[in-house]
Amino acid sequence: MAVLKAVHYINQFYAGLGGEAMADIGLHILEEKKGPAIGLEKLWNGEMEVVKIIVCGDNFINNDDNFLNIIPDIKEIINQEKPDVFIAGPAFNAGRYGVACAKLCDYVRKELGIPSVTAMWHENPAVDMYVKDNYIVSTSETAVGMTKSLPMLAKLSLKLAKKESVGPSRFEGYLRTGHRYNEYHEKTGAERVVDLLLNKLNNKPYKTEIPLRGFETVTPASKATALKDATIALVTTGGLVPMGNPDKIKQAFAVTYGKYDIEGVDSLNKGIYESIHGGYDTTFATNDPHRLIPLDEMRMLEKEGLIGGIYKYFFSTCGVGTNIESSKDMGRRIAADLKNAGVSAAILTST
Amino acid sequence: MKLTRQYFNIKDVLWGDTTSLSDGVLTLCREDMKAEVTTLFKAVEDVDFEIVKPGENTRIIHLLDTLQPMYKVRGNGMQYSGFFGSPITVGEGVTNLLTGITVMESAALPWEESSASSGLLYPRDAIMDMAGPIADFTPFKDTLNLVILYKLAENKSSIEYDNDIRLIAIKISTYIASLTKELVPDESICYTIDEINPELPNVVLVWQCQNQGPYANTFLYGQSIDNLVPTLLHPNELLDGCVVSGNYVWPAFKVPTYLHANHPIVMELYKNHGKTLNFRGIIFCRSHNPSTWHKERCANFNVKLARYLNAKGIIMAWEGGGNAAVDGMLTIQCAEKNGIKASTITFEFGGIDGTEGILLVDDVPEADAIISGGSIEKHYKLPEVVRVVGGDVLRLNKESGGYFPPSDKAIEFENTTHLYLAGNQTGHSRLFAEAY
Numbered sequence: 001m002a003v004l005k006a007v008h009y010i011n012q013f014y015a016g017l018g019g020e021a022m023a024d025i026g027l028h029i030l031e032e033k034k035g036p037a038i039g040l041e042k043l044w045n046g047e048m049e050v051v052k053i054i055v056c057g058d059n060f061i062n063n064d065d066n067f068l069n070i071i072p073d074i075k076e077i078i079n080q081e082k083p084d085v086f087i088a089g090p091a092f093n094a095g096r097y098g099v100a101c102a103k104l105c106d107y108v109r110k111e112l113g114i115p116s117v118t119a120m121w122h123e124n125p126a127v128d129m130y131v132k133d134n135y136i137v138s139t140s141e142t143a144v145g146m147t148k149s150l151p152m153l154a155k156l157s158l159k160l161a162k163k164e165s166v167g168p169s170r171f172e173g174y175l176r177t178g179h180r181y182n183e184y185h186e187k188t189g190a191e192r193v194v195d196l197l198l199n200k201l202n203n204k205p206y207k208t209e210i211p212l213r214g215f216e217t218v219t220p221a222s223k224a225t226a227l228k229d230a231t232i233a234l235v236t237t238g239g240l241v242p243m244g245n246p247d248k249i250k251q252a253f254a255v256t257y258g259k260y261d262i263e264g265v266d267s268l269n270k271g272i273y274e275s276i277h278g279g280y281d282t283t284f285a286t287n288d289p290h291r292l293i294p295l296d297e298m299r300m301l302e303k304e305g306l307i308g309g310i311y312k313y314f315f316s317t318c319g320v321g322t323n324i325e326s327s328k329d330m331g332r333r334i335a336a337d338l339k340n341a342g343v344s345a346a347i348l349t350s351t
Numbered sequence: 352m353k354l355t356r357q358y359f360n361i362k363d364v365l366w367g368d369t370t371s372l373s374d375g376v377l378t379l380c381r382e383d384m385k386a387e388v389t390t391l392f393k394a395v396e397d398v399d400f401e402i403v404k405p406g407e408n409t410r411i412i413h414l415l416d417t418l419q420p421m422y423k424v425r426g427n428g429m430q431y432s433g434f435f436g437s438p439i440t441v442g443e444g445v446t447n448l449l450t451g452i453t454v455m456e457s458a459a460l461p462w463e464e465s466s467a468s469s470g471l472l473y474p475r476d477a478i479m480d481m482a483g484p485i486a487d488f489t490p491f492k493d494t495l496n497l498v499i500l501y502k503l504a505e506n507k508s509s510i511e512y513d514n515d516i517r518l519i520a521i522k523i524s525t526y527i528a529s530l531t532k533e534l535v536p537d538e539s540i541c542y543t544i545d546e547i548n549p550e551l552p553n554v555v556l557v558w559q560c561q562n563q564g565p566y567a568n569t570f571l572y573g574q575s576i577d578n579l580v581p582t583l584l585h586p587n588e589l590l591d592g593c594v595v596s597g598n599y600v601w602p603a604f605k606v607p608t609y610l611h612a613n614h615p616i617v618m619e620l621y622k623n624h625g626k627t628l629n630f631r632g633i634i635f636c637r638s639h640n641p642s643t644w645h646k647e648r649c650a651n652f653n654v655k656l657a658r659y660l661n662a663k664g665i666i667m668a669w670e671g672g673g674n675a676a677v678d679g680m681l682t683i684q685c686a687e688k689n690g691i692k693a694s695t696i697t698f699e700f701g702g703i704d705g706t707e708g709i710l711l712v713d714d715v716p717e718a719d720a721i722i723s724g725g726s727i728e729k730h731y732k733l734p735e736v737v738r739v740v741g742g743d744v745l746r747l748n749k750e751s752g753g754y755f756p757p758s759d760k761a762i763e764f765e766n767t768t769h770l771y772l773a774g775n776q777t778g779h780s781r782l783f784a785e786a787y
Contacts, residue, residue, distance in 0.1 A: 132706065168785045180705025180784040182729045184487060189696050189778030190615035193666055193722045197694035198627055200720055201552045201664045209783065210699055210721040212714045244752075251750035253766070276750050279674060281472055281564055321673050323700065323708035 004048035004161040007081055008037050009088040009104050011097045015055040023096075025057040027070045029077065036090060036150060043154035048161055051081050058096040071107065078112050084161035090119035090139045090149050091126070098126035105134050115160035119153045122175055135166070135174045176211065224345035233311035233343045235334060237319030238285060238292040238351040239277030240268075249317060251278035255326045257317035257334065262310070267296045279320030280351055292316075292349055311343045319350055353543040354426070354587040355445045357536035361452040364402050364495050372530035375537075377452065379497070379527070387526045394507035394515040401740045403496040407481045410733070411498060412741035412758050414477040414771055415456040416596050417491060417607035418520055420449040422528035423591065430528070431521045431592040431608075433573025442587030447531040453494050453609055454524040456516055457741040458501035460509070460566070460599065462749055472509070472566050476746045477602030479771040483734050489772045490610075490779050498740050499523060509565040513597055517570075521595070542587055542621060547629040552663035554628040556616055557581075557653050557682055558589075559669040560606070561598050562637040568597035569670070571635065581636035581652040583660075586617050589633060598670065603698070603727055603773040606670045610772075615779045616668055616696075631660040638675035650681035654689050667695040668776060673712035680715045687717035694720040698774040699784055702728050724775030725782035731770065732763045 012022040014035035030053040033041065037050040054077065060066050078086070086108040088101035098120045105116035110133075119137035120126060127136060137156055139149035152173035159166060168183075169176045185192065192209075199206035224230055241249060247258045262268070268289035275282035275292060285291045293314050301307045315334050319327070338346060360375055367378035381400055388398060403409050421430045426444015429436060460474040479489050486492040501516055547553070560569035562576045569576050572593055584593065592612045598605040617633065624630040634656045640646040657665050665686050669679040676697060683693040695718060699710040705726065714721075739758040747769065748754040756762055767773035775782050 166787075168787050170786065176786040178706045179787040180699070180701050180710075180723075180726060181787065182725045182782060183785040184781040185783045185785075186781070188615060188619075188781050189722050189724050189775050189783065190619040191778070192783075193616060193668070193694050193696045193778055194619045194623060194628075196720045196722060197554065197664045197666055197692065198623070200692045200694060201554075201628070206720055208719050208721045209723040209786070210697070210710050212711075212716065212718065212721075213709050245750060248751045252768075278750065279672075321700075321712065323702075325708040 003046065004084040004158070005051045005081060006048055006085050006087050006157060006161065007052045007054065007078065007083040008040070008050045009054045009086070009101060010035050011100065012055060012057045015053065017055065023057040023059040026060050026066070027073055028055040029053070030055060036146065039146070039150045040087070040154050040157070043151055044158055048084070048158055051083060052077055056100065058094070058100060061100040062096045067103070074104070074108070075112060078108060078114060083114060085157050086114045086116040087153070087157050088116070088118040090137070090146070090153060091124060092139055092143050093121040093124055093141045095125050098124035099129065102126040102130035102134060102136065106130050109134065115163070117153065117157050117160055117174070119149060127175060131175050132178050135160070137174050227307050228305060229308045230344040231309045231311050231342060232298065232307050233338050233346040234293045234295065234298065234314040235346050235348040236292045236314070236316050236350070238316070238349055239275045239282065239318040240273055240285065240289050240292040240316045241276055243272060243274050245276050249276065251276050251318055252320045254318040254322055257315055257330050259313045259315055259337070261312060262295060262314055263312035265295065266299050268293055277318045277320060277351060279318070285351070292351070294347070311338065311341060352443050352545065352585050352587055353541055354442050354590060355539055355541045356590065357445060357447045357531070358450045358538040358540070359447060359531045359534060360450050360537045361495060364452065364497065366402070370530065372534065377527065377530070384523055384526065388519045388522050391515055391518050391522065394504050394511035395501050395519060396504045397502040398519060399500045399502075401498045401500060403481060403498060403740055405481065405493050405495070408737040409481045410736045410739045410758060411455065411457065411479050411481070411496065412476060412739060412745060413457045413459045414479060414602070414741065415458060415460070415474070415516060415599050416520065417609040418454040418524045419592070419609045419612040420452060420454055420524040420528040421592060421612070422447045422525055422531060424532065428591070430525055431595055433593070434518060434521055434595070438572035438574070440588065441591035441593055442585045446591055447528055447536065449528050449531070451494055453491055453496050454520055454527070455496050455498045456501065456520045457498050458503060458516060459742055459746060460512055461503070462746070462753070472564055472600070473749055474566055474599035475602055476769055477599070477605070477771045478733070478745065478769055480733060480736065485731055485733060485770050485773070487780060488770055488775075488782060497523070497527070500741065513565055517595065517597060542590060544586065544624055544630045544632070546625065548625055551625070551627065551629050553631045553661050554620060554664045554666065555631050555634055555657050555660055555662045556620060557634045557636065557657070557665050557667045558614070559636050559638045559667070559675060559679055559682070560594065561639060561671040561675065563600075563639045566597070567600045569637070570595040570597055576637045579637045581634050581649060581656055583656055584633040584635045586621065586630065586633055589614055589617060594635070601672060601768055602771050603768045604671050604776060606777055607772070610777045610779055615777050616666055619778070620666070628664070631662060638669050638671050638678045640678055646678050646681050649678060650685040653682045654685045654691065657686060657691055658689060662691055664692045664694070667693050668778070669697070670776060676711060677713045680713050680718055683718045684715040693718070694722065696722040696724050696776060696778050698724040698776060699726045700728050701726050701784065703730065705784060722778070723783040724778070725773065726784045727767045727773060729767060730763065730765055731767060733761060735759060735761045
């Protein structure tokens with residue numbers, strides 16, 4: 001079998017051209033083996049060799065114009081060499097180097113159709129930017145861990161070059177891409193949840209299977225003033241809809257909302273509206289829809305002149321098991337609609 | 352407290368003219384079983400039975416609950432204490448169990464307004480297949496399943512249907528387990544946590560069960576857990592059936608009585624007791640606490656009890672979806688703030704490939720040890736099956752007017768919410784979302 005071919009990208013430092021002082025140098029092509037390529041070839045045991053090493057200074061390549069300018073050269077090298085895999089790094093915790101490695105891998109994989117892999121520390125800023133679509137092998141924080149970090153990179157790059165199917169993150173050593181599929185683990189959930197706790201209790205390394213993504217903070221809207229001139233909108237996530245749910249809003253995991261005309265209507269009567277929400281006992285809400293959309297009280301305030309008016313539609317969806325992205329999308333669309341209509345404040349009831 | 356469980360392995364079930372158990376073969380007589388329960392017929396008019404065996408190309412639908420047949424032969428109280436008689440504390444003495452067989456309830460509970468149609472309070476069709484792509488979601492693909500089919504009387508309330516269905520199933524499971532009275536068990540295991548090793552960390556399970564009213568309920572010693580503040584259970588009480596399910600709302604997340612009585616995490620903690628940890632008990636509480644105030648009280652009480660037990664670690668586990676996750680996460684946060692380490696297990700979201708939206712409805716920064724029970728947002732295509740037990744049609748999408756496809760045909764689901772036990776929150780299965 002012919003020896004497989006890899007093209008390797010490294011920065012000026014690993015190419016032996018110099019440190020920070022040489023970070024502005026442009027594209028260089030090395031014919032002789034330098035840096036991590038030597039270690040990788042040993043690990044490949046003759047199955048693959050590095051046929052070209054591409055080098056750029058970290059500052060140079062992180063300039064967008066420079067990057068665009070070298071792209072034709074990169075493309076030419078790849079087309080000439082026809083490598084089985086493109087490798088970049090390891091970049092460890094070097095931010096500029098990491099971004100260059102990941103960006104090149106992303107380009108070569110996506111645009112030139114060559115399997116690509118890089119390697120870096122999991123907190124390298126490039127990880128968040130590129131991990132979703134690229135294989136990034138996990139390494140130590142600094143180059144002190146080079147010998148420990150190379151075997152995983154060697155193994156995965158060889159696998160990619162051979163076009164073998166790539167297994168899960170925990171077996172292959174790359175950082176989780178966020179792609180998750182239902183499979184069967186070697187152990188039951190009960191065994192794993194006890195193991196995980198024991199590792200925690202015994203101060204051993206442990207890893208959560210579900211990473212936390214955290215919630216962003218939402219700044220509350222400023223206080224509504226000049227109420228007597230304000231048009232107020234009524235919005236609910238409590239699932240109030242006209243009887244029969246004409247818009248077929250989902251009872252849970254909703255992705256749509258309804259917009260219902262209440263112009264000239266003084267109260268929302270039982271039998272005309274109902275709640276279809278899938279997450280609470282809706283008996284009371286259906287018996288008196290004002291528990292969700294307090295139109296009756298708002299009409300009184302309107303008559304008394306305390307508020308300028310009530311927006312002629314109310315909005316409704318079911319807030320239960322709702323995907324955050326869908327919630328944001330619905331929220332943005334409702335807010336845009338209200339803004340267009342000159343609404344100055346809204347009451348949102350949740351359940 | 353010591354409980355000896357005597358296990359009787361059931362190798363096969365046959366229909367016969369008399370009811371008997373010999374050499375692991377259970378012979379059942381329909382008339383005998385019916386005679387056991389006719390006095391309970393009020394909201395139920397009649398019952399019939401079906402046997403489903405492992406490896407069969409069979410689908411079971413309208414599945415309400417699954418029970419562990421057991422019969423208490425020595426010690427205080429009885430199996431499933433509190434339903435027939437006083438709620439005497441169980442967990443000591445000797446209990447006989449049939450293994451390799453379950454008792455299942457199947458009924459198409461009415462969707463009409465008079466019974467239950469309000470929001471959550473409607474029974475969603477639970478579906479399990481004995482073979483094929485979803486078979487491994489439940490442990491019951493490997494067991495013989497005696498399915499009770501209920502013919503319901505008309506115009507009864509949800510509470511009446513619910514009650515009678517459950518009592519009949521407990522009675523049937525007791526009846527078949529009582530056949531072991533004079534027999535020698537295949538295996539006998541003594542469960543006790545009396546002795547502790549001071550070198551090992553104390554660990555408790557916080558077991559939080561669904562409670563939102565009829566059809567979304569859990570029973571402790573025969574009573575709904577509506578007003579329950581967290582309480583302490585000896586694991587043997589659970590093993591003897593002190594917790595019984597009455598939950599039919601989300602088939603993927605509900606926990607059958609069988610898994611309360613053989614709680615996989617309890618069994619795992621028992622296995623580790625005295626070796627890697629000291630199992631100190633179960634803090635039992637309700638989920639779906641109605642307000643933040645109630646949720647915070649529940650979390651604080653859970654942790655207070657854990658501290659009384661000198662727990663160094665808790666496993667937080669819950670039944671139910673988003674609302675319950677909020678309760679569970681608050682307990683984890685409260686525990687970690689009090690120096691008690693926590694791990695947990697939950698189903699996740701994430702869409703088809705895991706990258707859509709978020710994975711959990713709620714999380715706290717302290718929850719850094721979460722086991723995946725699998726994603727519910729995956730597509731599954733159920734193949735056509737040879738036999739269906741429970742009914743000719745599935746009942747789906749009530750909120751959109753209802754959809755009633757034939758139950759034996761192939762059908763595709765966008766998510767797993769209708770698939771029995773797909774949420775895997777007791778850790779019974781190996782299903783999880785693998786990270787790529």
